[in-house]
Amino acid sequence: MTAAVEITQLVKTYGRHRALDGLDLRVEEGSVHGFLGANGAGKTTALRILLGLARQTSGGVRVLGQEPGSASVSPRIGYCPDVPGFFSWMTAREVLESSARLFGLPTGTTRRRIDELLELTGLRGVDARVGGYSRGMRQRLGIAQALINSPALLVLDEPTSALDPLGRRVVLDLLAELRGRTTVLFSTHLLPDVERVCDTVAIIDHGRVLTAGSLAHVRTAFGGVQARIDVDVDDPARLRDALEGLPWIVTIDETAPGMLALTVTDLDEAQTRLPAEVAALGLRLRRVEQRDASLEDVFVGMVGVQR
Amino acid sequence: MTASTALLSLRAREIARTWRLWVLPTVIVFLAATGPVIVRFTREILAAALGAEEAAAIPWPDPTASDASAQWASDLTQLVVFVVVVMAAGAINAEVRSGVAAILLVKPVSRTTYVLTHAASLLGFIALAGLLGALVSWAATSLTFGAVDLAPTLGATAVWVVLAAVLVAASLLASAAIDAVAGAAGVGIGVYFLLALLSIVPHFSDYTPAGLIRVTTEVATGTQQLDATLWWPVGTGMLLTMGLIAAAVLVFRRREI
Numbered sequence: 001m002t003a004a005v006e007i008t009q010l011v012k013t014y015g016r017h018r019a020l021d022g023l024d025l026r027v028e029e030g031s032v033h034g035f036l037g038a039n040g041a042g043k044t045t046a047l048r049i050l051l052g053l054a055r056q057t058s059g060g061v062r063v064l065g066q067e068p069g070s071a072s073v074s075p076r077i078g079y080c081p082d083v084p085g086f087f088s089w090m091t092a093r094e095v096l097e098s099s100a101r102l103f104g105l106p107t108g109t110t111r112r113r114i115d116e117l118l119e120l121t122g123l124r125g126v127d128a129r130v131g132g133y134s135r136g137m138r139q140r141l142g143i144a145q146a147l148i149n150s151p152a153l154l155v156l157d158e159p160t161s162a163l164d165p166l167g168r169r170v171v172l173d174l175l176a177e178l179r180g181r182t183t184v185l186f187s188t189h190l191l192p193d194v195e196r197v198c199d200t201v202a203i204i205d206h207g208r209v210l211t212a213g214s215l216a217h218v219r220t221a222f223g224g225v226q227a228r229i230d231v232d233v234d235d236p237a238r239l240r241d242a243l244e245g246l247p248w249i250v251t252i253d254e255t256a257p258g259m260l261a262l263t264v265t266d267l268d269e270a271q272t273r274l275p276a277e278v279a280a281l282g283l284r285l286r287r288v289e290q291r292d293a294s295l296e297d298v299f300v301g302m303v304g305v306q307r
Numbered sequence: 308m309t310a311s312t313a314l315l316s317l318r319a320r321e322i323a324r325t326w327r328l329w330v331l332p333t334v335i336v337f338l339a340a341t342g343p344v345i346v347r348f349t350r351e352i353l354a355a356a357l358g359a360e361e362a363a364a365i366p367w368p369d370p371t372a373s374d375a376s377a378q379w380a381s382d383l384t385q386l387v388v389f390v391v392v393v394m395a396a397g398a399i400n401a402e403v404r405s406g407v408a409a410i411l412l413v414k415p416v417s418r419t420t421y422v423l424t425h426a427a428s429l430l431g432f433i434a435l436a437g438l439l440g441a442l443v444s445w446a447a448t449s450l451t452f453g454a455v456d457l458a459p460t461l462g463a464t465a466v467w468v469v470l471a472a473v474l475v476a477a478s479l480l481a482s483a484a485i486d487a488v489a490g491a492a493g494v495g496i497g498v499y500f501l502l503a504l505l506s507i508v509p510h511f512s513d514y515t516p517a518g519l520i521r522v523t524t525e526v527a528t529g530t531q532q533l534d535a536t537l538w539w540p541v542g543t544g545m546l547l548t549m550g551l552i553a554a555a556v557l558v559f560r561r562r563e564i
Contacts, residue, residue, distance in 0.1 A: 051413050053564040071415065079413040085406020087317075089324040101313035102414045145410065 003062070004029045004153050004183035005050060010059035012045050012207070019045045021207035023059070027200070030180045034194035035187040036295075037204035038303055043187035044082070046204070047157050051079055064153055075103060078151035082158035084142030088131030092123045092141050095130060096148055103149040110148075117144040120174065122167070135162040143171060154178065156186035160193055172197050191296045201295070203302055210302045218298055236260055242277055250301055263301060310415045311424065318428035327394060331433065334390050335440035338382040343375035343448040372452040373528045376459055379444040380527035383437070383467040384520045391433055391471045392495035395478035397488040398425045399559065404486065409564045418560045426479055426552050433471050437464045463527035466537075469544040470519040474499055476551035483559040516544035 005027040012020040020042045027033040037043045048054040050061050052069015066073045086095050093114060100110040118124040121140040130141065139162045146154060159175075160168040175184050176197045188194060194201055195215065202212035211218055236258055243249050243262070248270055250263040264270040267290060278285045322328055345352070347370050354362035399422070402408040412421060441464040445457045478495030485491050505517035512518040518540030525531035 048564070051409075053409055053412060055563065071417070074413060074415045077413060079410070081406055081409055083406060085402075085408075085410055087321060087407060089321070098313065098317050099414065101316070102310050102411070102416055104309065104313075104415070142410075 002029045002065075003027060004031075004064055005033075005185060006060075006062045007046065007050065008060040010046065010049065010061060011057045012042075012049060012054070013057045019207055020049075020056070020059075023204065023208055025202055025209060025212065027183060027185050029183050031199040032175055032179050032184040032197050033186070034198035034201040035185060035204065036189065036191070036194055036201055036299060037187070038189060041204045041303075042207040043204060044157055045207075047155055047185075047187060051077070051155060075149065076152040078146035078149060078154045080139070080142035080146040080156050080159055082139075082161055083135070084138050084145075086130040086138070086141065088129060090130050091128070092118060092126055092130065092144070095141060095145055099145045099148045105149065113148055113150075117147055120144070120170070122170070136164060136167055139163060140167060140171075143174075151182060153183045153185065156184070158188055159186050160188065160190060168193070191294075191299060195295050203299055205303045211298070215295065219295065238281055239278065239283060242281055246273075246277075248273070251297075263297060310417075311420050314411070314416055314420060314424045315427060318424050319431075322428060322432050327432070331387075331390050331394065331436045332439060335383075335387055335436050336443050338386065339379060339440040339444035340447050342378040342382055342444060343372075343451040346370050346375045346378050347451045370452075372448050372455045375444075375448040375452060376455075376463065376527040376529075377524055379440075379448075379460060380463045380467070380524040383440075383464065384470065384523050387440075387467075388471060388474055388499055389496065392474050392478050392499065393492050395425075395429055395475040396482055396492035396495055398429065398479060399482040399555075400486050400491060401482075401488055403562075403564055412564060419556050422479065422483060422552070422556045422559050426476065426555070429475050429479075430468075430472055433475065434468050437468050437471070440464065459527055459529050463523050466519060466523045466526050466541060469541050469548070470502075470516070470523065472548040473502070473516050473519070473544050473551070476548045476555065480551050480555040480558060483555045483562065512540075514539045514543065516540055516547050519544050 003026050005025060007023055007025040010020050010023040010025075011018065023042065023046055025035075025046070035043050035046070045054065049056050050063050050068050052067075052074075061068050063073050064076055090098070096114045096117060097110065100113065105113070115124070118126075121144045123137065123140060123144065126137070130138070133141065139159065143156070143159060146156065154175075156175075160171055163171060172193060175186070178184055179197075179199070198215060200212070200214050201218055203210045203218070236254060240252050240254070240260060243252055243260075248265050250265060253261045255261045262270070271288065274288065275285055349370060350362060350367050353365065353367075356362075399408070402411075408421070412418065438461075441457075441460045445455065445460045448455050448460070474495050477498040478491055481491035481494035482488075485494070502517045503520060505511040505515065506520055508517070512521050513536050518536070522531055522537055522540050526537070531537055
């Protein structure tokens with residue numbers, strides 16, 4: 001497959017701070033790619049560089065096969081920042097009309113496209129000026145203007161962060177619909193959004209990609225195996241203390257009184273060793289249950305280990 | 308419609324739909340309309356303020372239409388320039404800070420176009436406001452003092468537009484380089500005072516943009532000849548404007564949004 005976005009060994013420094021520290025990223029054409037990271041991980045910086053709004057200190061960036069910000073790339077890109085800025089004196093329709101003019105869209109196409117997008121984002125009939133919009137309305141308008149030119153690459157920075165559940169669902173459904181026609185790259189720290197619509201994902205922390213690939217690959221390769229144990233004890237902290245530090249344990253979380261959720265590296269070893277550890281403490285093991293790792297498990301495990 | 312014309316049209320609508328439309332023309336028209344009246348009735352105003360005897364003791368020549376034209380030039384070069392600077396100082400950095408610039412610049416809009424459309428729309432608007440002011444000033448002077456020639460008022464306003472262009476370009480450069488609107492306005496005002504200071508240095512007033520302040524008044528009063536002492540300040544002022552705008556483009560092309 002061809003890459004819509006290809007970033008290699010991207011470094012961005014601000015004085016002594018390395019916002020990006022050798023970031024590698026490849027987004028295949030037509031895919032919906034989630035760019036996951038905690039606040040300050042470097043997501044927005046990377047997006048700004050690939051949009052030509054900022055320059056890298058070193059490393060390579062190709063967007064749709066071209067240099068970021070080049071004249072042949074910008075007509076094929078749509079972008080919505082996390083807090084989109086608009087001229088406050090405009091209405092939503094005027095924002096979209098002026099965007100269409102900047103892209104040189106024909107009048108007929110513009111009118112039809114604007115009606116579609118206003119309908120889609122729930123802004124049809126809203127005649128108020130943008131200056132009076134809520135953050136959620138601004139974000140919906142931001143997404144609409146990013147789609148006005150039917151872009152080949154849609155870059156969204158935290159696109160659902162200000163939306164209510166209904167608005168969020170609309171946007172996620174829209175992104176899913178674009179699959180195959182438009183490459184979508186969106187940054188977020190909302191893991192359920194990624195699990196719902198993304199084909200591929202990259203987890204970034206401290207300016208570098210910790211893991212990337214298909215959702216299934218990331219879950220199985222980096223999530224380890226989840227084993228849930230239910231212990232009947234007054235003081236589960238004792239078992240926690242005993243298990244912490246064992247080489248086959250990744251994480252231990254108390255999910256309910258007397259209930260510990262473990263992430264383990266080797267399920268066979270866990271099933272063999274766990275009963276012995278429990279017995280050695282004089283506790284009774286009620287249940288061991290296996291479940292698939294979620295993206296959240298992977299994210300918390302990887303980013304938590306890094307911090 | 309190309310991206311450049313679309314952006315220029317956007318800038319024009321921005322001026323028409325925001326405070327910019329009202330502030331500069333209002334200030335200019337107010338000064339243009341009241342200036343001749345104040346000049347004509349200065350003696351009466353002083354008499355009302357100080358008392359008739361004390362006012363009469365001040366040797367005060369009879370006001371003329373030329374004094375009204377000089378007042379118009381003085382209003383332009385000493386008051387309106389600050390409005391112009393404030394308008395230009397927030398043009399770029401305010402859009403960068405609000406996120407508007409990022410939304411525009413990921414579209415097929417080059418950074419050069421972005422800066423040039425700002426400069427063109429501001430200068431066009433200032434020229435139109437200046438023309439309006441000149442017409443109002445001429446009409447008010449004619450009504451107050453009897454029929455006067457329009458040419459000196461128009462000529463002085465045209466020279467002032469060159470001065471305003473220098474200040475707009477300096478403020479735009481600062482706006483492209485500095486995040487704070489107040490800081491950029493400070494640079495524009497600083498350039499104005501620098502020009503005013505340089506204008507008292509021998510030769511600077513004759514051969515550099517520093518002479519624009521002097522020339523504006525002299526054209527208004529009809530004491531300026533159409534010779535090198537007019538064209539040098541005007542020509543170097545236009546060159547400086549182009550240089551400053553080019554510098555603003557270069558600075559903005561390197562700026563991270």
